[in-house]
Amino acid sequence: MKKLTLSVLLCFATHAVAEGLPDLGDISQSVLSPLQERQIGQQSMMQIRASRMFLDDPEVNDYLNQIGDRLVASSNEPALNFEFFAVDDESVNAFAIPGGFIGVNIGLLLTTQSESELASVLAHEIAHVTQHHYARLLSATQNDGLTSMAAIAVAILAARNSPQASQAAIMGAQARSVQKQLDFTRLHEQEADRIGLESLQKSSFNTHAMPEFLQRLQRATRLLEGNAPNYMRTHPITSERVADIENRVSKQPYRLIADSLDFQLIRTKLIAHQKSTADAISYFEHALTDKKFGNPVAQRYGLVLSLLRANDATRAQQEMDTLRAQAQGNALLDTLTGQVIAAQKNDQATLNYYKTAVLNHPQYRALIYDYAQLLIRTGQSALASHLLNDRISRYPADVTLYNLQAHAYQQLNKPLEQHQAQAYSYAWQGNIHAAIEQLELAKQAGGSFYQMSTIESDLRELRDMVDTRSKK
Numbered sequence: 001m002k003k004l005t006l007s008v009l010l011c012f013a014t015h016a017v018a019e020g021l022p023d024l025g026d027i028s029q030s031v032l033s034p035l036q037e038r039q040i041g042q043q044s045m046m047q048i049r050a051s052r053m054f055l056d057d058p059e060v061n062d063y064l065n066q067i068g069d070r071l072v073a074s075s076n077e078p079a080l081n082f083e084f085f086a087v088d089d090e091s092v093n094a095f096a097i098p099g100g101f102i103g104v105n106i107g108l109l110l111t112t113q114s115e116s117e118l119a120s121v122l123a124h125e126i127a128h129v130t131q132h133h134y135a136r137l138l139s140a141t142q143n144d145g146l147t148s149m150a151a152i153a154v155a156i157l158a159a160r161n162s163p164q165a166s167q168a169a170i171m172g173a174q175a176r177s178v179q180k181q182l183d184f185t186r187l188h189e190q191e192a193d194r195i196g197l198e199s200l201q202k203s204s205f206n207t208h209a210m211p212e213f214l215q216r217l218q219r220a221t222r223l224l225e226g227n228a229p230n231y232m233r234t235h236p237i238t239s240e241r242v243a244d245i246e247n248r249v250s251k252q253p254y255r256l257i258a259d260s261l262d263f264q265l266i267r268t269k270l271i272a273h274q275k276s277t278a279d280a281i282s283y284f285e286h287a288l289t290d291k292k293f294g295n296p297v298a299q300r301y302g303l304v305l306s307l308l309r310a311n312d313a314t315r316a317q318q319e320m321d322t323l324r325a326q327a328q329g330n331a332l333l334d335t336l337t338g339q340v341i342a343a344q345k346n347d348q349a350t351l352n353y354y355k356t357a358v359l360n361h362p363q364y365r366a367l368i369y370d371y372a373q374l375l376i377r378t379g380q381s382a383l384a385s386h387l388l389n390d391r392i393s394r395y396p397a398d399v400t401l402y403n404l405q406a407h408a409y410q411q412l413n414k415p416l417e418q419h420q421a422q423a424y425s426y427a428w429q430g431n432i433h434a435a436i437e438q439l440e441l442a443k444q445a446g447g448s449f450y451q452m453s454t455i456e457s458d459l460r461e462l463r464d465m466v467d468t469r470s471k472k
């Protein structure tokens, strides 16, 4: 497990910023252009993906992207690229990294009481990005070299969620002074609220959810006696701020919008993730017998999930049968059904199930991973590599897809393709040296003129990265 280190980020950021500052006349843009923001964001995402803070669950991340994309589509910059991801941290926080990368802590996801509340937080973060608040914050600080400023900014943003110890290691005195300047001001917050509110309304969420969620956080803070959630520190919530949103929202009709089943299932999945297997089973059993709270479909989904984790294939199958009589056609449910069938250890039955399931959810990654794994295990790697290639063109930064592809090519005895896929997997995890090693192996294996020139050009690009890093 790699740690997020300042030195690595510093070098990345140097690389990103050193490429010449375009003079656009605008103060905020001349400090950090949108392209530079994107580069800094991409490089720090590589580090985050490889760190413990990244929740490596495609279902949770796909869900966040689905809600996020809906909001971006009705924002003032619908063409901007965004990536939303979950952070494995119980504290209540959400944050934006320059370039359109938005992290949401598990703690925040579980604090929201409706899908519209979650959307209101995402809409607010999206607005920080579309309004280029980080670039503007950086332009306001002129006391230090721009390059190190940008680098430290990224390190701090990425480190906000890591435990105190590693955070202290990452941040020196200089970094701490910059952090103060990076916390959003009241004006930034107000702008992000107003713009976020507009996209919330345009994408048909309940706008009243925004002040409701902020008030819930305020109440929670009072109970915690000043021990404010991180979110309140990075996005100060004042009574003035809440009053401003309430005033705007009061002119809009209260739209009661039902939460999607996905929202319920994702929350259930995260509750299960936080508990031990035995605790999770008894929690969902009680929830189902008490019938007091929550959605019974989601609760049974949580029970099946936990039974599978406990290797109780028989009970998982029984509960799944009940569940499927209540709800169908949902990708999360269909993915879990595949896992329940697979647990019965009948490969042919499982293969038959997946054949139909991928037709119903052709781009659902969690399902694709499971199906591809089974194909490889049952000696059908040609089919697996075909399936994976299709999805890689859609998700070019998906490390799991590359790892599976490398396995499939290994089985097909195609060493060039195998090492190339492994190289992309390492590169997207930020492990550039290992990626270069794999590309060298791919080169030795030999291939067509086209394949060899692709490898040469990838090698050049990766070596450039290493050079820039070592020069600092």
Ligand SMILES: [Zn+2]
Residues within 6 Å of the ligand: 124, 128, 184, 188, 189, 192, 234, 235, 236
């Ligand atoms: Zn904010």
